[in-house]
Every structure is written in C-alpha cells, then in structure tokens.
Amino acid sequence: MENNAPSTREALDAVHEAREINAQRLRRPRRYWIMFGGILAVFALTPYTTGWPPLVQYLAPAALIIIIGVTAAWKQPTAVRKIRLSGRMVLQLIGFAVVAGVIVGISRALYSEHGWWWLPLIAAIVLFGFVAGIGPRMDRSWARQVSRVEG
Template sequence: MESDAAAAREALDAVNATRELNAERLRRPSRYWIMLGLMLAVFGLLPYAADWPPLLQYSAAPALMILIAVVAAWKQPTAVRRLRLSGRMGLQLLGFAILAGVVVAVSRAVHLEQGWWWAPLVAAVLLFVFVATVGPRMDRSWARRASRNEE
C-alpha cells in the first residue's frame, strides 16, 4: 500500500514538474513586454509633435514603432508558441488598450488645454511601467492556464 502511495506521489510530482516546465516555456521573454511598453509610450508622447509639419507628424510614430520592433526582434528565438486567445485573455488585452487610450487622451487634453508640458511625459512613463510590470504577470497567468489546458 505504501509503495502505491509513494509511486502515485512521484507520478503527481512528475506531472506538476512537467506542467511548470511547459508554463515556463510558454512565457514570452520580458523584452516583448518592454517593446509593447515602449510602443505605447510613443503614443503618450505624440502631443509633443502637434506643432511639427504634417508629414513629419504622421511619419514619426510609425518610424519609431518600426525601430522599436527591429531592436526588440534582434536575435529573436526561432521557436514560436501558440496560445489561443480565450475570452479572459481578450478582456485583459482590451483592458490594456482602454487604459492606454484613456491615459493618452487625458494627458493630451491636459497638455493642450492647460499647457502642462509634463503631462504627456508622465503618461508615457506610466504606460511603460504599467506594461513592463503587469504584462509579464499576465503572460505567466496565460502560460499556466495553457499548460493546464483550461478553457
């Protein structure tokens, strides 16, 4: 009886170790969250470009985004993981997008109406810090969920 319990415990420990290893492999490197944070910070800094010529104003953000993506993709690992976007994950990403939109809109309005030059800079820093800290936690949650095959 005791040997059956010990064998069952060892099997459960092996399953848990495999589950943790799978969850670790499913996580994105932190540079992806840094890249996303920098891209959102670019949107936060756009009010500073309001006085630029239109061509430069509309081409600066995409050029910075491409530069950020190229630097972040440097020596990217070849393995690609696949996570299906569930309703919970979609709501979390939607929350990210809404938060970014609200922060950028408020900072832009305050910058233009009140003349607070520092508002877009603070918004960009807040967006970057939020994404760089909450993003990896959210990713770990997604990886654990995917390794357990939960829907």
C-alpha cells in the same frame, strides 16, 4: 493487492514538472513587454509632434516604433508561443487596453486644452512602467491558465 502509491506519486510529480516547464516556455521574454511599453510610450508622446509638418508628424512615430521593434527583436528566439485567449484572458487584455487608452486620451486632451507640456511625458513614463510591470504578470497568469491540467 499491490499498493501503487510510489508510482502514482512519481507520475503526479512528472505531470507537475511538465506543467511548470510548459508554463515557462509559454511566457514571453521580458524584452517583449519592454518593447510593447516603448511603443505605447511613443503614442503617448505624439502630442509633441502637433507643430511638425504633417508628413513628419506621421513618419517620425512610425520610424521610432520600427526602431524599437527591431531593437527588441534582435536575436529573438524562433519559437512561436501560441496561446488561445479564453474569457478571463480576453477581459484582462481589454482592461489593459482600456487603461492605456484612458491614460493617453486624458494626457492628449489636457495637453491640447491647457498646454501642460509635461503631461505627455508623464503619461509615457506611466504607460511604460505599467506595461513593463503588469505585462509579465499577465503573461504568467495566461501561461498558468493554459498549462493547467483539466480533467
């Protein structure tokens, strides 16, 4: 009988290498999370617009979001990353959205009730840091989960 241990090891190494390459390709660029954090920060800063005319109140954040999106998308790679969300990924995404919503909601409520001018600014900074810090980790987790070899 012939022992195929070296060829088996080479095949397993090739599968592991392909898995790592796929996981890297599935990750979004860091600027994606910076863009997403910037957009959420704009929403956290909207309480400052309450004294503005209604039209400007709605157009200014939209214009700022478009500027952030265009700036972050400059020279964006054309590859489309398709990740189907599974149960664990959906829970992570829901938790991510809940944390952002709670931070913005509390900030907005305290600003309107107590007039603490600094709170929306702090909320925007916290949201930006949260998204820019946790987003890439969540993305790596998703890429590892998608590239996992099932069998």
